[in-house]
Amino acid sequence: MLIDSNAYIGHWPFRKFEYNTLEALSGRMKEFGTDVSVVSSLNGVFYKNTQNANEELISAIQSKRAYRDRFIPFAVINPIYGGWKDDFKVCSSTMGMKGIRLYPKYHDYDISNPACIELVKMSRDKGLPVVFDLRMVDRRTSSWMDIDKEWSLKDVAPIVRAVPDAKYLIVNVANSTALSAEDTALFKKTALLMDSSGRNMVDWTDLFKRFGTDHFCFGTQSPILDYFTGLLRIESLRENEADESTKELLRSGNIKRMLGM
Amino acid sequence: MLGSRLMGFTSKEEPHISYDESVKENWMKEVLKYRKIDAHAHVDESNYKVEVNLDYADRLGIEKLMISDFLRPHTEGPPDDFRTRNNFVIKCMKEHPGRFIGTVALNPKYQKESLEEIDRCRDAGMIGLGELYNQVKINDPLYYPIIEKCIDINWNIMMHSPIGHSRVALNPGEPKNISLPEDFADIAKRYPEAMFQFAHIAGGIDWEYACKVLKDYPNVFVGTAGSNNEANMIDFAMKYIGEDRLVFGCDYGFYQGVGHVFSAKLTDAQRKKIFFENISKRLKKGGLDVN
Numbered sequence: 273m274l275i276d277s278n279a280y281i282g283h284w285p286f287r288k289f290e291y292n293t294l295e296a297l298s299g300r301m302k303e304f305g306t307d308v309s310v311v312s313s314l315n316g317v318f319y320k321n322t323q324n325a326n327e328e329l330i331s332a333i334q335s336k337r338a339y340r341d342r343f344i345p346f347a348v349i350n351p352i353y354g355g356w357k358d359d360f361k362v363c364s365s366t367m368g369m370k371g372i373r374l375y376p377k378y379h380d381y382d383i384s385n386p387a388c389i390e391l392v393k394m395s396r397d398k399g400l401p402v403v404f405d406l407r408m409v410d411r412r413t414s415s416w417m418d419i420d421k422e423w424s425l426k427d428v429a430p431i432v433r434a435v436p437d438a439k440y441l442i443v444n445v446a447n448s449t450a451l452s453a454e455d456t457a458l459f460k461k462t463a464l465l466m467d468s469s470g471r472n473m474v475d476w477t478d479l480f481k482r483f484g485t486d487h488f489c490f491g492t493q494s495p496i497l498d499y500f501t502g503l504l505r506i507e508s509l510r511e512n513e514a515d516e517s518t519k520e521l522l523r524s525g526n527i528k529r530m531l532g533m
Numbered sequence: 534m535l536g537s538r539l540m541g542f543t544s545k546e547e548p549h550i551s552y553d554e555s556v557k558e559n560w561m562k563e564v565l566k567y568r569k570i571d572a573h574a575h576v577d578e579s580n581y582k583v584e585v586n587l588d589y590a591d592r593l594g595i596e597k598l599m600i601s602d603f604l605r606p607h608t609e610g611p612p613d614d615f616r617t618r619n620n621f622v623i624k625c626m627k628e629h630p631g632r633f634i635g636t637v638a639l640n641p642k643y644q645k646e647s648l649e650e651i652d653r654c655r656d657a658g659m660i661g662l663g664e665l666y667n668q669v670k671i672n673d674p675l676y677y678p679i680i681e682k683c684i685d686i687n688w689n690i691m692m693h694s695p696i697g698h699s700r701v702a703l704n705p706g707e708p709k710n711i712s713l714p715e716d717f718a719d720i721a722k723r724y725p726e727a728m729f730q731f732a733h734i735a736g737g738i739d740w741e742y743a744c745k746v747l748k749d750y751p752n753v754f755v756g757t758a759g760s761n762n763e764a765n766m767i768d769f770a771m772k773y774i775g776e777d778r779l780v781f782g783c784d785y786g787f788y789q790g791v792g793h794v795f796s797a798k799l800t801d802a803q804r805k806k807i808f809f810e811n812i813s814k815r816l817k818k819g820g821l822d823v824n
Contacts, residue, residue, distance in 0.1 A: 287741075290765050305557035410761040412737035416700040471760045471789060498762045501792025507560040508592050508788070 273524040274503075275308045276301070278403075278443040278467045278491030281332060282314035282325065286415035291495040294332050294339055300499050301342065309343055310527070312373050316348025317408065323359045330367050344531065346371040346403060350379045351387035360391065364398050370531055371401040371441070377421050378408070384430045392431055396438035401463075401530055403441045404428050406470065409496060410446070424448040425466075429455045432462055439463040439530055444493050445470030449479070456482055465526055467491025468502040476505070476513055485518045489527040564791060565594035568809040570816075570823065571790070573664065573691065573732055573758035573782030574598035576625050576633070577618075581785055583625055587632065589787035597823060599634045599782075599812070600625060603664040603693070606708050610640035610668045615650060623657045634821065635659035636691065640668045641675040651682055660819045663691030664732055667708035671729075672720040680720070684727050687818040691730035691756070692717070699739040714738075714746035721750040728752060728815055733784050735759025735793070740766050744773035751778065754811065758782030762789035767797035767807075776803045780812045 281292050291300050292314070301309060311333075316325030326347045333339045347363035349356055349372050363369040372395055376383045383404075395402050407422040414420070424447040432440060436458060445466050451459060460483055466473070469491040473479070479488065492502045506514075506522045514522065527533075556563045571590065575581035586598055602618035604610035615638045622635040637654045639647035639662065651662075662683060669675050671692045683690050695711040696704040703711075717731050729752060734740040736759035747753050755774045757767060758781075770779055776799075783790030794807060813823045 287763075290768070303552060305552070305554075410737065410763070412696045412704070413699045413739050413761060413763070416702070420700070471762070471786065474788070495764050498764045498766070498789075498793040498796035500796040501762050501788050503560065504564070504593075504792045504795070505788050508564070510592070 273308075273528075274304075274306045274490060275310070275524040275527050276306050276492050276494070277310045277441060277465070277489045277527045278469055279309040279311045279494045280314045280496070281311060281329065282316070284314055284409070284496070285318060286418055289495040291499070294336070294343065297494065298339075298342065300494060304499055304503060307342070307524075310346055310371070311343045312346040312348055312403075316373070317375050317378050321353065322348040322350045323355070323362070326359070326363055326367065326369070344370050346373050348373050348375065349391060350375070351391040352379065352381045352385065356387070356391070357394075360394055364400060369400070371395075371403060373403040375405070377419055377423070383427065384434065388431065389434045392435045392438050396435055399439070399532065401439040401441050403443060404431075405444045406442065407444055407446050422447055424450070426451055426455065429458075432458060432464065436462055441465050441467065441489075441530070443467045443469060443491055444497070445472050447472055449482075460484060460487070463530060465489045465530055467493075468505045468522070469493035469497055473505055476509055480514075485514065485521055486526055488522055490523050564795065567594065567804055569593070569595040569781060569791075570634075570809055570812050571595050571598040571758075571783050572730065572780040572812045573756050573784045574600045575603060575664070575785060576600045576622060577602050578621070583629070586785075587629065589783075590632070593787055593791045595783075595787075597632060597634055599636050599661070599663065599691075601636045601638055601664050604638050604640060604666045604668060606667050608668075610642070610666070612640075612643050612646040612650070615639050615647075619650065619654050619659070622659065623654070626658060634816070636661045636663035636689075638663075638665070639679070641673070641679050642669055644675060644678060647679055648682060651679070651686075651688075655686065660816060660821050661689035661691065663689070663730065665690070665692040667693065667710045667712070670710050670716050671712040672716045672723070673710075676720070680724050680727050684724065687728070687820070689728045689730055689754075689812075689815045689819065691732055694732045694734070694736060694738050694743065696737040697739070698742070699737070714743045717753055718746055718750055721753045725752055728754070728818070730754040730756055730780065732756050733759035733782065734770060735761045735763070735766060735786070735789060736784060737761060741769060744770050748773045754778050754780050754815070756780050756782045757794065757807065758784035758786065758790055760784070760786040760789055762786075762793040764796070767793055767799070771797070771799070771803070776806050777811060779807045781808045
């Protein structure tokens with residue numbers, strides 16, 4: 273089974289995407305053998321009121337019966353915007369969202385903001401994973417109107433330290449994965465996954481040694497990044513680096529465990 | 534067909550729509566079945582290790598890598614520097630026969646020494662210039678004698694491409710002599726018989742911008758290397774540059790280099806051209822038959 277832990281629909285204001293609808297994403301999934309995709313709305317990065325994006329996402333998934341079995345919706349919540357607690361409640365109950373995505377860089381708050389910590393604790397209490405990206409797009413080639421800020425893995429550490437018993441999914445690990453010894457130990461014992469889409473997911477032997485094979489999963493960052501590279505990183509692992517059972521964990525086993533599937 | 538070159542589809546075969554189930558069960562068989570030349574690779578003793586290059590090349594079915602030890606940005610790049618770097622490339626070629634195709638670093642500010650370096654490196658089995666860096670712009674008159682010599686011996690000329698004006702203002706971290714797409718267009722027009730290679734559209738430049746600028750310059754190949762594997766880059770480049778001018782490369786970003794070509798809607802014949810045939814034809818003109 274293959275589960276993409278990191279896909280989107282919606283628009284990016286600065287560049288046209290080709291596979292940014294559920295229909296187009298379904299086509300890519302079929303083409304590359306992906307059974308299920310975790311999906312959220314890119315519009316939620318830019319709408320001031322992110323709940324509109326969540327409503328659009330649910331509406332899109334409900335538009336076809338086939339979508340309900342193939343897409344797992346994650347909500348975008350902005351914890352410094354009015355009414356966010358209601359948004360979380362609606363998304364996690366009525367809408368049936370299975371996780372939340374936070375965008376501190378785009379929504380302009382610190383990851384240690386008390387409201388962010390409170391939201392992560394609320395997610396923890398509901399058993400919902402919380403997603404952070406290290407970057408959405410490559411800042412080098414981004415628009416002059418886009419943010420010019422990327423994270424390394426250590427930038428996520430403050431929230432993991434603050435709420436170590438939450439579930440985390442860190443996507444597009446494009447930059448350094450260096451952590452202090454204390455934070456490495458913390459990440460290792462936390463329910464935390466990193467997806468395979470980021471450019472710094474290179475030295476798997478080292479990554480497995482530092483974090484364990486149970487801390488990684490397949491992800492595409494589609495439609496922003498190409499669909500195949502995240503899969504190639506897993507499929508090209510040699511037998512002595514990852515046997516078939518380990519590859520299955522990466523393809524779907526680890527994310528299934530996190531989602532309680 | 535009207536507009537066929539702009540569309541980039543000169544092959545009659547339909548692009549891949551879906552892989553069959555057997556491919557999905559063994560992706561690596563599909564990846565390894567295509568012969569590949571990495572037209573943008575580097576070696577040195579710290580950041581671009583030989584054994585790492587070969588490990589990924591073996592893993593992903595890259596037969597040969599066109600390597601250079603480029604002059605670093607913000608350095609003067611005197612003859613001693615480029616000779617030492619080229620010597621390291623020659624050493625790598627000797628230690629791994631058949632795997633590395635050496636390309637020459639030089640600095641046209643030192644014109645006599647650079648012209649001599651071409652002869653010295655050619656005698657040592659190297660072919661082509663690359664990756665030329667930011668010491669001098671590609672369309673600076675200092676380059677003219679170098680380019681004319683490359684025309685005489687049918688050498689490919691691969692020059693770094695910049696982040697440039699991606700965020701409108703010229704990237705402040707880059708050297709002032711960075712070669713912009715417009716500079717490539719300018720020199721390609723001056724020397725239509727020269728063979729240029731615009732490096733790594735996945736290297737941080739606004740690739741849509743670059744492809745649009747370079748659309749009408751048939752003597753400029755465009756390399757697909759770089760770490761920024763944004764979706765649709767190859768499909769877009771197919772529309773503007775076309776299947777006969779795109780060349781596969783990694784620039785040490787091996788997964789992205791291979792991955793985004795496989796992600797693009799390409800025919801089998803188009804993949805073969807991009808992965809291998811386009812650059813091998815140029816190498817053959819210069820005297821190296823990789824077949």
